[in-house]
Amino acid sequence: MKITKVEVTAASEAKGHAVRDAIQLLDRNGHTTVTIETDDGVTGRSRIYFGREASSPDVLAMIIERQLAPEIIGEDPAFIRGIRSRLRSLTDYQGTQGLSTFGMAAIDQALWDLQGKALGVPVWRLLGAQRSAIPTYAMVGWLELDIAGLERVSAKAMEQGFRGVKVKVGGGPLSEDLERVGAVRKIIGDDAALMVDANQAFDYTEALRRGRVYEDLGCRWFEEPLPAADTASHIKLAEKLDIPIATGENRYGQASFRELIEGGGVGIVQPDLRRAGGITDCYEIGLMAAGFNIPYASHGGGAHIHVLAALPNTIYVESGLLPDNSPISLIDGCYPLPDQPGLASWND
Ligand SMILES: [Mg+2]
CATH class of the missing domain: 3.30.390.10 (Enolase-like, N-terminal domain)
Structure with a gap:
């Protein structure tokens, strides 16, 4: 061919x-x-x-x-x-x-x-699957939402069967983060996972100050605390905090993950299909992380589900809320694997 x-x-x-x-x-x-x-x-x-x-x-x-x-x-x-x-x-x-x-x-x-x-097969069959369903969480806590809006989307995520939600932080002072995270926690209960995502907003000192607070709040991970390319500060920060640092969506190519992983600057890798270089590079980054016992949680969903099916260290596929006309439902907080040939996915 x-x-x-x-x-x-x-x-x-x-x-x-x-x-x-x-x-x-x-x-x-x-x-x-x-x-x-x-x-x-x-x-x-x-x-x-x-x-x-x-x-x-x-x-x-x-x-x-x-x-x-x-x-x-x-x-x-x-x-x-x-x-x-x-x-x-x-x-x-x-x-x-x-x-x-x-x-x-x-x-x-x-x-x-x-x-x-x-x-005539879905790509996860070519990669060699580890699991038949992928745990997911809902990225719902965007900063344009007021507290009532945050409560509404968090409740909807729970109704749809998600067992975790992610909230953006760093849009204002720490007191604002506390109010927003607290409001979401009340809605989702103590057992659901709650992640915070700063989208590279902080410098090292501020990331350490706020990271200690997110840690005390029991957050599952602290995502993109620092500018993505600042490997040295990630390594320093990870030494000081117990909460896992999740990052990777703004790193380009698999070589950019190596120093970060070797230095211990990341607790959960989060490659993005576009910036990492596609299915092949995400899969290889995932295997590199697996060699260091570092979990993998995708940035975004879509075709990424095929990589997540195959990697031994997968913990989550990222998702938004399911659309009202969603063709599938979550099962035990997981997306089932698609069975159409190629890279078909549920949540593009
Ligand atoms: Mg993010």
């Missing part, structure tokens, strides 16, 4: 309900969609999401169309890692991070989807 064509489309529209974290307003629904065609008639697809900047899907589409796609025409789509190496060499001069990585992730995911469809 040979790759004959790569088709790319881009679109962006304003979000109906813009959401806010400690550092940004996410007000767009943008997508770049890649379809890889073959001489056998089998196709693979991927979709890369953008929450900000209306022009980003178009810029990524141009990188894929003009740079990456010509390099893979005529290749055997089963050589997913071989293609990855070629695309890394190709983008090395301009920088393999940033949108280059988003583009390589788009190709990687479309190739896995194609491989699953060619063989």
Whole structure:
């Protein structure tokens, strides 16, 4: 089988309900969609999401169309890692991070989807599954919500069968975090997991001060306490706190995880499919973390569920609330695995 064509489309529209974290307003629904065609008639697809900047899907589409796609025409789509190496060499001069990585992730995911469809199986079957369902929690505590809004979404998450929720922090003073976390805890009860996410908002001193408080509140983890690239401060912070530090969604490529993991600066790794480089890199980062007995919780859901099915160290898939017309229900706080061929998922 040979790759004959790569088709790319881009679109962006304003979000109906813009959401806010400690550092940004996410007000767009943008997508770049890649379809890889073959001489056998089998196709693979991927979709890369953008929450900000209306022009980003178009810029990524141009990188894929003009740079990456010509390099893979005529290749055997089963050589997913071989293609990855070629695309890394190709983008090395301009920088393999940033949108280059988003583009390589788009190709990687479309190739896995194609491989699953060619063989008629979901991708988790190709990776070798560890489990048949993935524990999940609901990321519902956005900062634009007032206390009543937070209580409403937390209650809805519990009604839908989630056994944990995540709340954004760091949008204001610590007293505000306390009020918000306290309100959510009252709704979800003592047994549900409650995570806090600062989206890189703090410096080391503030992260340590607030981390001690989140620890006392019994939070499950402290997510992105510090700017993602500041490995040294993560290592220092992890030495001082007992609460696990969760991070990784803003790290590019698997090499960026190595120092952090080796140094002990992360308690839970959270790669993002787009920034880590796709299914292949997330899977390999997960195995690297497993070698250090570090748990893995995905940033976002969607196609990530196939990686989470396979990794030995999976603890959670991230999710929003289920849509009102959701085709599935959670079972014992878990997403079941999809059974359609390729990279099909429940919560894209
Ligand atoms: Mg986060």
